[in-house]
Amino acid sequence: MTIEIRGLTKRYGPDTVVDDLSFTVEPGQVTGFLGPNGAGKSTTMKLIVGLAAPTRGSVTVGGRRYRDLPVPLTEVGALLDAGAVHGGRKAYDHLLALAVANGLPRRRVGEVLARTGLESVAGKRAGGFSLGMRQRLGIAAALLGDPGVLLFDEPVNGLDPEGIRWIRGLLRTLAGEGRAVLVSSHLMSEMAQTADHLVVIGRGRLVADTAVSELVRGEGSVLVRTPEPGFARLLVTAGAAVREGVEASLVVSGMTSTEIGQLAAHHGVALAELTPQRVSLEDAFMALTEDSLDYQGAVA
Numbered sequence: 614m615t616i617e618i619r620g621l622t623k624r625y626g627p628d629t630v631v632d633d634l635s636f637t638v639e640p641g642q643v644t645g646f647l648g649p650n651g652a653g654k655s656t657t658m659k660l661i662v663g664l665a666a667p668t669r670g671s672v673t674v675g676g677r678r679y680r681d682l683p684v685p686l687t688e689v690g691a692l693l694d695a696g697a698v699h700g701g702r703k704a705y706d707h708l709l710a711l712a713v714a715n716g717l718p719r720r721r722v723g724e725v726l727a728r729t730g731l732e733s734v735a736g737k738r739a740g741g742f743s744l745g746m747r748q749r750l751g752i753a754a755a756l757l758g759d760p761g762v763l764l765f766d767e768p769v770n771g772l773d774p775e776g777i778r779w780i781r782g783l784l785r786t787l788a789g790e791g792r793a794v795l796v797s798s799h800l801m802s803e804m805a806q807t808a809d810h811l812v813v814i815g816r817g818r819l820v821a822d823t824a825v826s827e828l829v830r831g832e833g834s835v836l837v838r839t840p841e842p843g844f845a846r847l848l849v850t851a852g853a854a855v856r857e858g859v860e861a862s863l864v865v866s867g868m869t870s871t872e873i874g875q876l877a878a879h880h881g882v883a884l885a886e887l888t889p890q891r892v893s894l895e896d897a898f899m900a901l902t903e904d905s906l907d908y909q910g911a912v913a
């Protein structure tokens with residue numbers, strides 16, 4: 614199942630929090646939803662599940678609006694706020710109440726408890742749960758209806774390394790099962806390890822909609838070192854952009870290292886160094902969102 618977002622706009626008073634946003638979340642992959650704090654990620658997720666009404670535009674899941682889904686829990690599962698569990702209820706009872714209210718078989722409760730590693734604490738009250746356990750309970754609830762679409766809002770926030778590793782693995786597995794998985798984060802490094810596809814927003818607007826592999830490949834530059842003073846001019850003549858790097862190196866863009874090596878060989882120029890510079894995802898993200906950051910200082 615696919616999430617289709619078209620021209621989605623949400624205003625709160627004078628503030629346009631989501632601004633003419635369009636993108637698609639495909640099944641079978643993890644789509645990372647990235648943006649600095651306040652970019653509008655949570656609001657977009659609320660719009661997807663009908664917790665807020667769009668000012669303009671539309672969101673559909675499998676071609677239908679959320680409110681038109683007969684049993685939403687069997688089509689869309691969402692972890693939007695891990696704190697939203699009644700603290701006095703036992704984990705098992707919380708899930709059972711949800712299952713019964715949605716006409717789901719009782720056995721699903723045991724299945725999702727097992728899948729989220731909560732079997733041993735199923736009889737304990739959620740009020741005494743650590744953040745990591747509440748997070749797992751929220752995920753168990755999202756999985757209850759075996760939905761084809763899953764939304765997770767900042768699921769790794771506040772988790773320890775083991776919890777983070779577990780969530781990453783779960784997201785990958787859920788996508789591997791053919792589900793559409795949309796997961797928000799304000800950390801590019803986190804998404805780089807989990808997502809196949811990235812949707813980046815800033816100030817409610819779409820900044821990038823790209824495969825992770827595309828972003829990593831990006832526009833790299835090549836570091837060149839040579840004792841031959843005329844080589845920079847040769848590079849420029851060949852169509853490259855050249856600037857001076859540290860310690861008398863040249864930073865070349867617009868040509869691959871192979872092309873630069875061939876040019877040097879052709880002119881009999883000895884190279885002391887020829888190193889492609891990898892663009893890190895973090896750098897790519899900063900470049901993408903630079904213009905859309907509200908508070909540059911806070912992010913830097």
Ligand SMILES: Nc1ncnc2c1ncn2[C@@H]1O[C@H](COP(=O)(O)OP(=O)(O)OP(=O)(O)O)[C@@H](O)[C@H]1O
Nearest residue numbers: 625628630648649650651652653654655656657799
């Ligand atoms: N119900 C509301 N009424 C008024 N303004 C709101 C409401 N909900 C969100 N906002 C504003 O919308 C903007 C976007 O918030 P949102 O929570 O969607 O961003 P976010 O990208 O999820 O950020 P974060 O990573 O900090 O959670 C913020 O400026 C927020 O103050």
